[in-house]
Amino acid sequence: MEVMFRSNSQQAIGAFVLGLGLLGAVDGIVFHQLLQWHSVVMHTDRHGQIESDGWFHLATTILLAWGAILLWHGGRDGFARLPVRQLIGLVLLGGGAFNIVEGLVNHHWLQIHHVKQGDPHELWYDVAFLVWGAVMVAIGLELCRKRFRQG
Template identity: 60%
Template structure:
């Protein structure tokens, strides 16, 4: 039972990380066309960098799905759905923080919306969304773990 709960946590986290990566690629790279993974190249280079990013995100989604499949039905575990949602949101929020801090600020390979007069606003909003997702996920997960602790005592 503990192994299944761990797989739900890890699988949900990985799935959330990959899902927010996919949303980033779909919304910011393709639909809005605000940026690419690596902006300092010509258009074919940008397409290749985005393709590699989408491939990595797809692999992450598949791994998260497999881990959840192996974990079996989250409904079969006490508060399993809350674990799934909490860790999914934490994973998604960590994607935003990791990608935002590394790519936007440390490596400076792109900004969320570089053509805007105030690109820092969009970068900080992106990071803020990551923090909000982590906090909400933590609160959902914490409620589940507090519930489990009271049952086990």
């Protein structure tokens, strides 16, 4: 893992945090708002669902801002800029980590919601969500490794 962070570690952490926030925001926009498949907390009334989604969106917005600030700050004071391939790899690692943790905790362990709540195939949607997270992590790791093999 240390190999991935040869550039400024603040930038690397910022890219990872940005990925967490970005995938959280995409999850909230696509699954919560556009498709309306679920809310963060499904086992409550509509007001509770809207409120739980609001807290979720606030958290993802904070992660996005924090990641952007770390990236910006890490690129100052003469530090080497994070290579684009590594930036994308770290964002994918953060996004994949979001999917894996959110999927395991909320969908499987706590069962506070599922990707497509109430669907006869909801387990397969939950598994696909985890697989997509694992794919993002694998691609992210490969992008970070390639940078250092070639350079």
